[in-house]
Amino acid sequence: MELIEPDWPAPASVRACVTTRLGGVSQGAFASLNLGDHVGDDPERVARNREILCSHLGLPAAPLWLRQVHGRDVAMAECPTAPIPEADAAVASTPGVVCAVMTADCLPLLLCDDQGTRVSAVHAGWRGLAGGVLESAVAAMRVAPERLLVWMGPAIGPDAFEVGPEVRVSFIAEDPEAAAAFRPSPSAAQAEHWLADLFELARLRLARLGVERVYGGGDCTFSQPGRFFSYRRDGTTGRLASLIWLAPNDSDGS
Numbered sequence: 001m002e003l004i005e006p007d008w009p010a011p012a013s014v015r016a017c018v019t020t021r022l023g024g025v026s027q028g029a030f031a032s033l034n035l036g037d038h039v040g041d042d043p044e045r046v047a048r049n050r051e052i053l054c055s056h057l058g059l060p061a062a063p064l065w066l067r068q069v070h071g072r073d074v075a076m077a078e079c080p081t082a083p084i085p086e087a088d089a090a091v092a093s094t095p096g097v098v099c100a101v102m103t104a105d106c107l108p109l110l111l112c113d114d115q116g117t118r119v120s121a122v123h124a125g126w127r128g129l130a131g132g133v134l135e136s137a138v139a140a141m142r143v144a145p146e147r148l149l150v151w152m153g154p155a156i157g158p159d160a161f162e163v164g165p166e167v168r169v170s171f172i173a174e175d176p177e178a179a180a181a182f183r184p185s186p187s188a189a190q191a192e193h194w195l196a197d198l199f200e201l202a203r204l205r206l207a208r209l210g211v212e213r214v215y216g217g218g219d220c221t222f223s224q225p226g227r228f229f230s231y232r233r234d235g236t237t238g239r240l241a242s243l244i245w246l247a248p249n250d251s252d253g254s
Contacts, residue, residue, distance in 0.1 A: 106124060154227075
């Protein structure tokens, strides 16, 4: 199994990783570590993939899997609702509670405070970013923005994410500086379309919130078919998972 560990100065109590598509049992378009149970894959294979992930990481508990809707709601991971919370971010302050989001081009962000007492996982496509999911997650962390650390995982990159003019307008109307995250599409068939930089759009919104310690970004899901699922590239495809949790109190910190 290939996992990506965030390169950020998080406290020792914070554990985090992002999966790739390698190391599971799913087949075909979902090969092989598909963790999404809503994309048409064999449910038994998805369940087995989730078991493999939990065992490989030695997770203290099963992740809180969300029903993501490209919105701004945040689930409190200690108090999940039945059957599955409808939200695009989760926050936890209890050791051993695992927050998770799934992506296949959208941007996953992992957050923690500099004392290692609270963590969050956020799913942010362009609709979520424009709708305020980062603002909701930062508010739910309940610490001063300058105390937060953020790591951005793999997402569709700025050379591949083509959007219509309405997307650019929606960001610039709120923040004129967002224009820097768009450049004209080189495709003659897509006049007035733009290439959007999700990483930069997220950085700009975080900066406006006072969050300056932002790491990661740059891994493009679309351009690395051997490592990542990509909905924009393949249509029918699996889902990656980004997970974050606080080490249980009896952990040795290793």
